[in-house]
Amino acid sequence: MGTGLVTAVSSNGVYSFTKPTRESITLLEGLGVEGDVHAGVTVKHRSRVAQDPTQPNLRQVHLIHRELFDELAEQGFEVSAGQLGENVTTEGVDLLGLPTGAVLRFGEEAVVEVTGLRNPCLQIDAFQQGLLKQVVGRDASGRLLRKAGIMGVVRHGGTIRPGDAISVTLPPEPHVPLERV
Template sequence: MARVMAINRSEKKGTIKTPIKEGRFLKNHGLQGDAHAGNWHRMVSLLAKESIDKMIAQGVKGLGPGKFAENITTEGIELHTLPIGTKLKIGETVQVVTQIGKECHSGCAIKQQVGECIMPKEGIFTKIIKEGVIRPGDPIEILK
């Protein structure tokens, strides 16, 4: 079963995010209190634990939720295979996939600290279309 492993937030862009107990996700905004939130197509970033595990298998130490600046760390779903436009019910929210991967900006703190960033290949971005609270353990459902 696909589920939320962690909710992560940071006050500055390009920095590692810190896990929080729950997140309030606002329509046309994203995660309340997060540096990346705003009314644009990349309101929320998601990365699968399975993607992080690939980096750990390559010998990168100290990785875990938020290290790649993702807002939501997931488990049990191959995020990067979801087509753009896919709707996801996560916790109380409904989100739509708007982008797969991204170009890392130069001087990215994550790349400097961990040596490589997996977000450009396997991270996804969503827009909030129904707001609500998300907590670790919440199920993730692909809506038809």
């Protein structure tokens, strides 16, 4: 289905909205990003832990397409890699158009299975006032659009660096559109 490129990688060992960029990150199979606060078998996002700390962590890796930053810049917002809390910033892959179960291979080793859409929260407006309505909207038919990236789980560990190629493998038909996870 084509290829893309990793433009930045980010992680943070403490709860914070933004994540500093790194020279590389290491994905751990079934866990997420090594040393990242959201890594684990069970859910780590605080709002989800409050609901049910035993639910599986379908949000081990957060990916955002760099093209979103260009779109936001046109609306007067300055956003760069890691500032929306993503672990991997991509280019050339229609992340939001992927179906559930799509598989992303980064470089030679790391493999992430797409689980769903990131559900943007009010912290985005605390980061930059008015940004939330830029990453959440409605299409012409009134359907809710979430544009703040996608989430996935690590199926095979490995190191990811800026410049790594991304290849996409789609699951068998019928494809299931991404939903909030």
